[in-house]
Amino acid sequence: MSAGRLLRLVAVSWYLHLKMLHRSMFDSVMQVVWPLFFATTALLVYRATGDRDALSYAATGAAVVTVWSAVSSNASGILQRERAFGTLELLVAAPAPFSLSIMSIVLAVTTTGGYAVAATLLWSRFVFGVHLAPAWPLPFALALVATVFSFGVLGFLLAVAAVRYRAVFALGGALELPLWLACGFLVPVALLPSWLRPLSWLLPPTWGMQAVRAAAAGQSLWADLGLWAGSTAAYAAAAVWVAATVLRSARRHATLSLT
Amino acid sequence: MSVIEVSRVSRHYHVRSGLRWWRRQEIQAVRDVSFHIDAGETFGLLGPNGAGKTTIIKMLTTLLLPTAGSARVLGFDVASQPGEIRRRVGYVFGGDRGLYDRLSALDNLRYFAELYGVPARAQRQRIAYVLDLVRLAGRERERVEGYSRGMRQRLHIARGLLHDPPVLFLDEPSIGIDPVGARELRATVSALADAGKTIVLTTHYMYEADELCDRIAILRDGSIVAEGSPADLKSRVSEGEVVEAVVHSLPADAIARIQELAGVRSVTVRDLDRAQVLLVQTKPAAQLAAEIAGCLRGTAIQSLSVRAPTLEDAYVELVGGT
Amino acid sequence: MNSLRILVIGGLTTYRALFNWVSPWILVPSLLVMPLAQILLFSYIGRSAGIESDTFFVVGNAVQYSALPCLLGTASTVVGERLQRTLGIVLASPAPRLALVIGRTLPVMLNGLAVSVFGLVAGSVLLGLPVRPATLGLATLAIAVSVFGCTGLGLVSAAVGLRLRDIAVLSTILFGILLLCSGADIPRPALPGWLAAAGDWLPLAHGIAAARSVAAGGGIGGVGGDLAAEALLGLGYGMAGVLMLRLLERRSRSAGALDLT
The missing domain is CATH 3.40.50.300 (P-loop containing nucleotide triphosphate hydrolases)
Incomplete structure (x- = not known):
C-alpha cells in the first residue's frame, strides 16, 4: 500500500474509533473526572504552601499528565475490547499492517485524553486562579502536543504487548501513577531518588515536559525536543517490532481469539 | 487447478x-x-x-x-x-x-x-x-x-x-x-x-x-x-436399511445384543429429553426389525420404523452418533 | 444455627467464584503496585511542596487506597452475582440475609486490610521510615476500622449500582471523593470547609486521623473517639446499604426489576 493509502487508513480508522469512544458516556466522563481528582488533590497540596510559582508549576504538569490517565487505562485494554467484539482476528486477517490499525485506535484514545487536558486547564484557571501565560506560546503548544503524542506511543507499545501477554491489561492501570511521578509533571525530576532518575530519562514524556516548561519560561526548548524525538522514535520502533513478534507468536500459540 | x-x-x-x-x-x-x-x-x-x-x-x-x-x-x-x-x-x-x-x-x-x-x-x-x-x-x-x-x-x-x-x-x-x-x-x-x-x-x-x-x-x-460429493456419501449407506426406534430407559446390554445380530452395520443412540432414539443401520435385505424388537423386550418402545438411509444417517454413522 | 457457616463458606466461595479470572498478574499490579505508586506520588508531592512529613502521606494514602478494593469488591460481589445470574437464587434462598451480607463482605474487608497494611509497610520501607511492631499493631486496628467504614459505604454503592447497572463508575467516583475530602493528602487547614465537612460524614477521615495519631506514637486512648466515629459511620452506611438491598429485592419480586432468572 502506498503512503497516501496508509495515511488515509489511519485517518479513517482514527475517526471511526473516536466516534465509537464518544458513544460511551461512561468512558468519556470518567476520562475527565478520574485524573481531575488526582490533579485537584495535588493542586490543593501545592496551594497550601501559598507559593504561586509552585502552584502554576503543578498546574501545567497536571494538565499534561491527565492524558496519560486516559491512555494508560485504555490503551492496554484496546486489544481486550477488540477481542470481546470479535474484531481482533479480523484486524489481523486484513492485509493492512496490524500495528497501523492498532496505532490509529491508540491515537483515537489519546485524542479523547485531550478533553482532560482542557478540563484541567479550565479547572486550574477558574478554581485555583492559575493564569498560565507561557513566554513562547507557539513552541509551548508544540511541546504540549509532542508530550501528548509520546504518551500515545507508550500506549501503542502497551496495546501491542497485550496481544500476547494479557496481563498487560492490568499493568496499564498500574503504570498510571508511576508516570505521574517519574516524568516531572508534579515533582521535579531532580527531587526523585537517584535510582529513579535514569528511568525518568528513558521516558519520552520527561523530555516533552521539560520542553513545555522551557517554552513557558522563554528558554530554548530545542535540545529537549531533540531528546524527545529520539526517545519517542525508539519507543515507536520497539512497538512495531513487538507487534510483529507477538503476532507471529499468536499464530503459533493460538492466543488471538481467547476472550 | x-x-x-x-x-x-x-x-x-x-x-x-x-x-x-x-x-x-x-x-x-x-x-x-x-x-x-x-x-x-x-x-x-x-x-x-x-x-x-x-x-x-x-x-x-x-x-x-x-x-x-x-x-x-x-x-x-x-x-x-x-x-x-x-x-x-x-x-x-x-x-x-x-x-x-x-x-x-x-x-x-x-x-x-x-x-x-x-x-x-x-x-x-x-x-x-x-x-x-x-x-x-x-x-x-x-x-x-x-x-x-x-x-x-x-x-x-x-x-x-x-x-x-x-x-x-x-x-x-x-x-x-x-x-x-x-x-x-x-x-x-x-x-x-x-x-x-x-x-x-x-x-x-x-x-x-x-x-x-x-x-x-x-x-x-x-x-x-x-x-x-453429497451423493457419494449417501451411496455409502444407501444399500442398507435403517431401523429407527424411540424407546424409554434403554437397558445397557440391549445395544450389545443388537450389535451381535448378523447383518447389523452400526448402532447409535441419541438422547432426547425423556426418550432415546436408537438407530440401527443394517445390510441390504437383512430384515432385522423383528429381531431388534426382540432384543428390546422389557423396554417401553414408543415407535419402531424401517426406512431408507439419508445423508444424515451417513453422517451419524461417520461421526459416531452425537 | 448455621448462620456462621453461610457467613464464612458462602462468602469465601462467592469471592472466589467472582474473582477466579484474576491471576496473580492482575492482582499484583492492582492491589500492590497501584497503592504504592499513589503513596510515593503524594509523598514526593509533599516533599516538593515542603508540606507535612513523609509519614503523613504514607499513612494517609495507605489507608485511603483500601477504599478501592472495599468499594469495588463489595459492589462487584453483589452486582457480579446478578451478572452471573445467581442473585435471584441467593436472594430467594432462606438463608439469613444479614449473615449472607456479612459473609459476602468479610473477604472484601480482609483483602482491603491486607492491601492497606502492605502499603503502609512497603511505603515506609521505601521512604526510609522506621516500622515499629507495636505502632504497626495499633495502626492495623485503625485500618481495620477504616476498612469496615469503607465497606459499609460499599454496600450503599452496591445497592445504587444495582439500579444504575454500572458499579465501576460509582465506586471510582466515590474513591476520588474520598481522596479529596478524607484528608489523606491535604492537610486539614488547607481543605476547603465544605470538603472537610463532607469528609467528617464519610468513612476514612476519622480512621486516617486515628492511624496518624498512633503512627506518631500516640496510645489507643487518644484515638478512641475517632475509632468510634469511624465504626459508627460504617455501621450506619452498612445498615442503610442492607436496607436498600432488601428494598430492591422486594421491589424486584413484585415488579421483576432485577434480572432474577
Missing part, C-alpha cells in the same frame, strides 16, 4: 484450565489432514463441535500456523506468505461478534474497506454493491446493535466481499440464525457460488452442506473420516 491444497496438516494447542493455570494440557485439534479444492468449487467441512473445522479455516486464513504439514491458498504458502493470502481471501464467521455494534453498517464497511485497501474512489460503489447483494441496502445507516442475527450475518458476508476476493471462507455462518434467516443466507451463498467464487464452508447442519456443497469432508476428532 487447485485453489487450495492442504497436505498432511496438523495443529495442536496447549491449554491451561481453570485456576490451575500452570498445568498444561495438549489438545490435538487437527491430525494429518489433506484435501484440495478446485476453482469455483463450494467445499464443505462438516463435523460436530470440536472436530477441527474452525482450526482448519484459521490456518487457511493465516491466523494460525500449522504445527506440521503445509497448505497453499491460490499458490501461496499459509505459513510464509500470509500477506499475499490476506489480500485475496474473504473471512466470515458466524455468531454475534466481529462487528462494531456502536457503529452503523456503513461505517463498519468503510472501516474494513480501508483495512482491505479498497481504492478510495471505488469504495462508495463497492459498498453499495455488497449491501445490495446481501439485501441490506436502505438500512446501512442504522447502528449494528439494532440488527437481527440474520442481518448481522449478512453484513458479515458483505464485509468479507468488500475487496472482491476469489476465495471466501465461511465459518459456521448459519449458527444461531432462525430458519428464515438461514434460508436467505443459503440463497446468498449459492448466488456467490454461481458468480464463480471458491467457497469453503463449515457447518454442522447436514441439509446446509447437502444443498450448497459440491464436495464435503466429514471431520471427526481432527481427522477427515470421509470425503466426496
Whole structure:
C-alpha cells in the first residue's frame, strides 16, 4: 500500500474509533473526572504552601499528565475490547499492517485524553486562579502536543504487548501513577531518588515536559525536543517490532481469539 | 487447478484450565489432514463441535500456523506468505461478534474497506454493491446493535466481499440464525457460488452442506473420516436399511445384543429429553426389525420404523452418533 | 444455627467464584503496585511542596487506597452475582440475609486490610521510615476500622449500582471523593470547609486521623473517639446499604426489576 493509502487508513480508522469512544458516556466522563481528582488533590497540596510559582508549576504538569490517565487505562485494554467484539482476528486477517490499525485506535484514545487536558486547564484557571501565560506560546503548544503524542506511543507499545501477554491489561492501570511521578509533571525530576532518575530519562514524556516548561519560561526548548524525538522514535520502533513478534507468536500459540 | 491444497496438516494447542493455570494440557485439534479444492468449487467441512473445522479455516486464513504439514491458498504458502493470502481471501464467521455494534453498517464497511485497501474512489460503489447483494441496502445507516442475527450475518458476508476476493471462507455462518434467516443466507451463498467464487464452508447442519456443497469432508476428532460429493456419501449407506426406534430407559446390554445380530452395520443412540432414539443401520435385505424388537423386550418402545438411509444417517454413522 | 457457616463458606466461595479470572498478574499490579505508586506520588508531592512529613502521606494514602478494593469488591460481589445470574437464587434462598451480607463482605474487608497494611509497610520501607511492631499493631486496628467504614459505604454503592447497572463508575467516583475530602493528602487547614465537612460524614477521615495519631506514637486512648466515629459511620452506611438491598429485592419480586432468572 502506498503512503497516501496508509495515511488515509489511519485517518479513517482514527475517526471511526473516536466516534465509537464518544458513544460511551461512561468512558468519556470518567476520562475527565478520574485524573481531575488526582490533579485537584495535588493542586490543593501545592496551594497550601501559598507559593504561586509552585502552584502554576503543578498546574501545567497536571494538565499534561491527565492524558496519560486516559491512555494508560485504555490503551492496554484496546486489544481486550477488540477481542470481546470479535474484531481482533479480523484486524489481523486484513492485509493492512496490524500495528497501523492498532496505532490509529491508540491515537483515537489519546485524542479523547485531550478533553482532560482542557478540563484541567479550565479547572486550574477558574478554581485555583492559575493564569498560565507561557513566554513562547507557539513552541509551548508544540511541546504540549509532542508530550501528548509520546504518551500515545507508550500506549501503542502497551496495546501491542497485550496481544500476547494479557496481563498487560492490568499493568496499564498500574503504570498510571508511576508516570505521574517519574516524568516531572508534579515533582521535579531532580527531587526523585537517584535510582529513579535514569528511568525518568528513558521516558519520552520527561523530555516533552521539560520542553513545555522551557517554552513557558522563554528558554530554548530545542535540545529537549531533540531528546524527545529520539526517545519517542525508539519507543515507536520497539512497538512495531513487538507487534510483529507477538503476532507471529499468536499464530503459533493460538492466543488471538481467547476472550 | 487447485485453489487450495492442504497436505498432511496438523495443529495442536496447549491449554491451561481453570485456576490451575500452570498445568498444561495438549489438545490435538487437527491430525494429518489433506484435501484440495478446485476453482469455483463450494467445499464443505462438516463435523460436530470440536472436530477441527474452525482450526482448519484459521490456518487457511493465516491466523494460525500449522504445527506440521503445509497448505497453499491460490499458490501461496499459509505459513510464509500470509500477506499475499490476506489480500485475496474473504473471512466470515458466524455468531454475534466481529462487528462494531456502536457503529452503523456503513461505517463498519468503510472501516474494513480501508483495512482491505479498497481504492478510495471505488469504495462508495463497492459498498453499495455488497449491501445490495446481501439485501441490506436502505438500512446501512442504522447502528449494528439494532440488527437481527440474520442481518448481522449478512453484513458479515458483505464485509468479507468488500475487496472482491476469489476465495471466501465461511465459518459456521448459519449458527444461531432462525430458519428464515438461514434460508436467505443459503440463497446468498449459492448466488456467490454461481458468480464463480471458491467457497469453503463449515457447518454442522447436514441439509446446509447437502444443498450448497459440491464436495464435503466429514471431520471427526481432527481427522477427515470421509470425503466426496453429497451423493457419494449417501451411496455409502444407501444399500442398507435403517431401523429407527424411540424407546424409554434403554437397558445397557440391549445395544450389545443388537450389535451381535448378523447383518447389523452400526448402532447409535441419541438422547432426547425423556426418550432415546436408537438407530440401527443394517445390510441390504437383512430384515432385522423383528429381531431388534426382540432384543428390546422389557423396554417401553414408543415407535419402531424401517426406512431408507439419508445423508444424515451417513453422517451419524461417520461421526459416531452425537 | 448455621448462620456462621453461610457467613464464612458462602462468602469465601462467592469471592472466589467472582474473582477466579484474576491471576496473580492482575492482582499484583492492582492491589500492590497501584497503592504504592499513589503513596510515593503524594509523598514526593509533599516533599516538593515542603508540606507535612513523609509519614503523613504514607499513612494517609495507605489507608485511603483500601477504599478501592472495599468499594469495588463489595459492589462487584453483589452486582457480579446478578451478572452471573445467581442473585435471584441467593436472594430467594432462606438463608439469613444479614449473615449472607456479612459473609459476602468479610473477604472484601480482609483483602482491603491486607492491601492497606502492605502499603503502609512497603511505603515506609521505601521512604526510609522506621516500622515499629507495636505502632504497626495499633495502626492495623485503625485500618481495620477504616476498612469496615469503607465497606459499609460499599454496600450503599452496591445497592445504587444495582439500579444504575454500572458499579465501576460509582465506586471510582466515590474513591476520588474520598481522596479529596478524607484528608489523606491535604492537610486539614488547607481543605476547603465544605470538603472537610463532607469528609467528617464519610468513612476514612476519622480512621486516617486515628492511624496518624498512633503512627506518631500516640496510645489507643487518644484515638478512641475517632475509632468510634469511624465504626459508627460504617455501621450506619452498612445498615442503610442492607436496607436498600432488601428494598430492591422486594421491589424486584413484585415488579421483576432485577434480572432474577
